[in-house]
Amino acid sequence: MAIMSVWKLFLTDKNANEITLDAKRTYPKKPAIGSDFGGEGTGVKTLVDYNWKAGKTYRALIQSGKTKAGNCELTFSVCDLETGVWTKLISYDLGYGDTCITDLGSFLENWEISYADQIRTVEWSNYRAKDKKTGSWVSAKSAKMERQFPTWTGSYNFGSDGPCFWAVASGVPGLCKNPPANNTVFNVTSAAVGAPR
Numbered sequence: 087m088a089i090m091s092v093w094k095l096f097l098t099d100k101n102a103n104e105i106t107l108d109a110k111r112t113y114p115k116k117p118a119i120g121s122d123f124g125g126e127g128t129g130v131k132t133l134v135d136y137n138w139k140a141g142k143t144y145r146a147l148i149q150s151g152k153t154k155a156g157n158c159e160l161t162f163s164v165c166d167l168e169t170g171v172w173t174k175l176i177s178y179d180l181g182y183g184d185t186c187i188t189d190l191g192s193f194l195e196n197w198e199i200s201y202a203d204q205i206r207t208v209e210w211s212n213y214r215a216k217d218k219k220t221g222s223w224v225s226a227k228s229a230k231m232e233r234q235f236p237t238w239t240g241s242y243n244f245g246s247d248g249p250c251f252w253a254v255a256s257g258v259p260g261l262c263k264n265p266p267a268n269n270t271v272f273n274v275t276s277a278a279v280g281a282p283r
Contacts, residue, residue: 110179112179
């Protein structure tokens with residue numbers, strides 16, 4: 087499965103009126119799971135079926151575009167790098183006009199209690215973002231890794247190796263004795279340039 091969630095936006099307009107904006111899913115019409123969520127945040131989530139294969143490498147792409155109404159539409163797509171086939175998975179109408187991402191990041195989380203004892207691993211490489219002002223793609227060769235919930239139990243580790251940033255997490259305590267300190271910056275030796283294909 088693949089997931090994309092969008093949190094509610096709480097804004098204040100020029101007249102000091104508080105406005106709440108709710109993203110609306112525009113694709114797919116019938117996801118595997120599509121519902122609101124609350125707790126650490128409030129918003130809408132969409133889960134869709136995708137036939138991930140262990141050991142394969144995929145490329146993820148988040149794009150902003152325009153709906154017919156002129157609102158910002160965020161779309162999540164995945165490319166199977168072996169076949170070169172892109173699959174559109176999920177998109178949302180954010181309910182307001184032009185926008186851009188100012189803080190790019192990813193996270194690894196054991197949020198489903200019944201699976202929290204499993205070990206989650208991920209490798210990220212070739213991070214790129216399109217500069218809104220210049221239209222050029224900028225490659226990231228450093229990243230700050232952090233543990234957001236220091237009081238939660240479990241195990242974690244993170245770092246970089248060659249072209250990859252990596253992370254490991256589990257709900258089981260004691261699996262990693264000496265993880266790096268929070269806010270440690272890691273560097274990679276190489277990163278792809280240009281538009282993702």
